[in-house]
């Protein structure tokens with residue numbers, strides 16, 4: 031039987047939330063083709079994680095014992111490579127994580143597998159797997175195919191598939207890791223600095239500014255606007271990278287997910303996938319952007335095609 | 351120590367665009383071009399190392415792209431470095447990360463490079479894979495999404511930070527030679543000076559084809575790619591309710607919506 035293999039991912043002792051979305055994607059794909067879903071977990075104590083992978087639709091959990099619990103790229107590459115030799119899956123799925131960005135291209139390059147990252151839809155057209163992803167800053171969608179590839183490696187975009195709640199008792203097997211020449215060595219994890227700054231993740235009302243702000247001198251106007259409106263000021267990554275606002279204000283994949291937010295005002299933010307990872311879920315998004323095609327409008331509830339400075343000048347009068 | 355820095359000219363969609371006749375990409379006539387944002391950071395890192403260690407470090411920018419792409423090399427050379435390399439052939443059109451990586455890996459071997467510093471991703475197709483595909487082909491040690499680097503010439507290993515999700519970083523050591531993909535914010539890229547831009551025009555750029563490195567047409571372009579574009583299309587239009595009118599009207603409407611949501615109308 032054809033197989034879909036999922037590589038479960040974990041960090042600091044927890045399976046990542048995205049792993050459960052990837053399993054949901056695998057189970058959905060399985061239903062269209064009648065494949066099996068085999069979930070591999072690599073860890074120093076894999077049983078600790080496999081207990082949490084008893085999810086309806088999974089056919090097998092494969093425990094792979096490795097020495098170090100944290101991700102090490104050569105180890106993941108060698109183990110996944112052996113799993114591919116042994117199981118010959120048609121599709122291998124991981125989340126579109128930084129760890130996957132490190133190891134999956136290596137396996138794809140060495141084995142010449144079909145390969146695509148940041149995929150948000152998977153479908154079969156007959157026997158051809160079609161993976162859909164974005165290009166040109168989310169302005170285009172692309173359907174990819176993988177002719178003549180026996181195995182296709184896919185990393186899946188987050189927040190696309192809903193985790194499966196239903197549990198099941200899934201058979202567990204173990205697979206022995208090949209020997210590995212690890213060329214990188216873990217030293218330590220560095221957590222973001224704790225600050226006395228407000229926690230944007232707890233704010234209900236957020237006003238975020240992006241690169242449309244142009245220069246540091248313009249920040250003040252929006253600080254004042256946010257204050258006057260009773261909003262907390264957030265930002266996209268370039269603003270934090272430039273040091274114009276503290277890193278703790280950054281919304282997105284490498285910043286904060288604004289879980290408590292109800293209303294999000296986005297000024298001069300294009301809507302990159304990494305920014306959206308932090309705020310896409312917000313029910314009321316109001317976006318102001320001069321570019322009518324900006325991808326932020328795809329997820330916004332209200333779109334305003336206008337200059338952010340002109341809007342800000344007017345808007346403040348309604349709150350003073 | 352030699353550092354090879356692959357840089358890319360990326361296409362950016364202008365307001366109006368048309369899809370190519372074969373439906374697989376945007377018509378090049380409708381794209382604006384600029385250097386990939388991430389590559390400013392990888393080149394800056396190379397410049398910094400060269401400035402710190404002087405002649406012990408040689409830095410070479412490389413681009414895989416047509417004539418027009420030479421602009422990105424000039425942009426790099428205007429900031430530093432003595433020579434550049436550009437590889438192109440019509441067979442390279444429609445190459446994905448893997449097919450481009452085939453070329454970069456060959457150049458790295460040919461140049462006896464110790465490090466290849468790529469950008470984490472390029473803003474046009476955003477695969478975030480080219481650098482690591484190069485590492486796979488060369489079988490070198492590697493780290494993706496690097497946010498801090500400590501390299502000394504001739505060191506057997508270097509220390510880098512990998513930027514992970516949610517602001518967490520991981521400090522690791524990496525054996526040399528290595529491929530690193532460099533993340534935004536690792537440094538502050540400089541701007542080219544007018545003098546630098548003038549000087550860059552006098553610096554040699556070697557133009558080569560993939561065939562000069564023994565690569566066949568089947569290893570590059572669409573044939574050498576790990577995926578094939580079936581079609582490209584505009585996503586479904588936004589569900590957003592457009593707030594129209596004069597700026598004053600738009601602002602007034604935003605204020606109404608916000609007040610309603612805050613419950614203090």
Ligand SMILES: Cc1cc2nc3c(=O)[nH]c(=O)nc-3n(C[C@H](O)[C@H](O)[C@H](O)COP(=O)(O)OP(=O)(O)OC[C@H]3O[C@@H](n4cnc5c(N)ncnc54)[C@H](O)[C@@H]3O)c2cc1C
Nearest residue numbers: 240241242266267282283284285298300304305320321338
């Ligand atoms: C691994 C990784 C992690 C990342 N993590 C994050 C993250 O956590 N958060 C994050 O934000 N990014 C993150 N990024 C970066 C991300 O890819 C984008 O580069 C970034 O989000 C772009 O920010 P922006 O929208 O402000 O800028 P741009 O994309 O440059 O957009 C600026 C927008 O402003 C508009 N504009 C310009 N002038 C005006 C004006 N006067 N009025 C109105 N609109 C105007 C433009 O039309 C444009 O749409 C990450 C990238 C990677 C690879």
